[in-house]
Amino acid sequence: MPSTPTATPARRPGGRTARIRAQVLAAVRAQLVEHGYDELTVDAVAARAGVHRTTVYRRWRDVGGLLADVLDEAGDDGWRPPDTGSLEGDLAALNQEVFDALTADPPITAALIAASFRSEEAARALRRFWEDRYTRCEPVVARAVQRGEIPPGTDPRALLIAATAPLYHRLVLLRTPPDPDLPVQAARSTARAATAGAFSPEESPSAR
Template sequence: MDEGDPHGAVRPGGRTARTRALVLDAVTSLLVEAGYDGLSIDAVAERSGVHRATVYRRWRDVGGLLLDVFDAAAGDEWVPADTGSLVGDLIALNQEVFESLRDETSVTRALIAASFRSAQAAEALPGFWRDRYRRCEVVVSRAQRRGEIAGEVEAHRLLVAATAPLYHRLVLMGEPPRVEMAEQAARDAACSALPVIGGPGYQARPTE
């Protein structure tokens, strides 16, 4: 095992795994408190209580620490909620996204910001998101099995349509968070997949 490689250092449940958890907790808490500029091997060692030499040997630098935060997140068991309907599932998903972004002190916001500072974080963030969106595709396949979606729907496109307005409004545009944003964006996106006669947003109009 190459101890210089954080990937090789993962032994679930062992002392190595506990060290990793302490270090990665320190990384995210420092990132939220002080931003990318507050991150250093020394600060992480002090915050985590893990010896500086160990942090340096396993993670090498701030980029290696950030990369491992994304790797750890990718290894969790998260799946989207199953509420029984496409709209319900998209609303539940968006409520989670909203909660992850609503505070100035959110880890997600801090990681997005870090991805504009660290080349390694910039490379890791898209992969993390691809994995999350892939896990969400079950929301669309369940809706197809239930017969909610009759036509062709590109799952990734629908999931991005639902969630992107939250990232755009809260992270890039700096709008104040309002809880209804989550449900609104979910319903707007669902519309393109399942317009229903008389359903929400439906307006009867003659075709041209």
């Protein structure tokens, strides 16, 4: 979820094929941010990347394929969640990454989210990206359980979505002006909720 499609991927060895991919995907991002989805065409991307259009058609087929590869590349970055020593600190750091991505300039994350409403292939790739990010964040919850901060049996996905969803909801759908306190506020209320057992099965006298 730390949506970091903004991040420039580490330069990998790989010669010409890797170099062309990097050029083309950079062109997709730039074209999308500057001109929007409506002017995102294979031809425009090829021209912008300085690559022959048949190369782009052959390898990516269409705009959906290009957007999916931008998202797949963004996810292929070895990202790990921060480890600050407390649940609230970890969630605040995660939320700061989400906040920065959603308010970045150029707004590549926002543009990719908007594009996911136009292209089914982009929507699937975005789903994969987020699913992978949330999975990578699960150690944040496991560490908090180990430290005794939150009850065993806490549902990691429910907790992580509760922490991050208010940012997406406010910034992407409600489109409220970005409040810089939001990452910490959402982290704090989610950590307090988790401590109180809000994401673990309700205790009942007859349990077990």
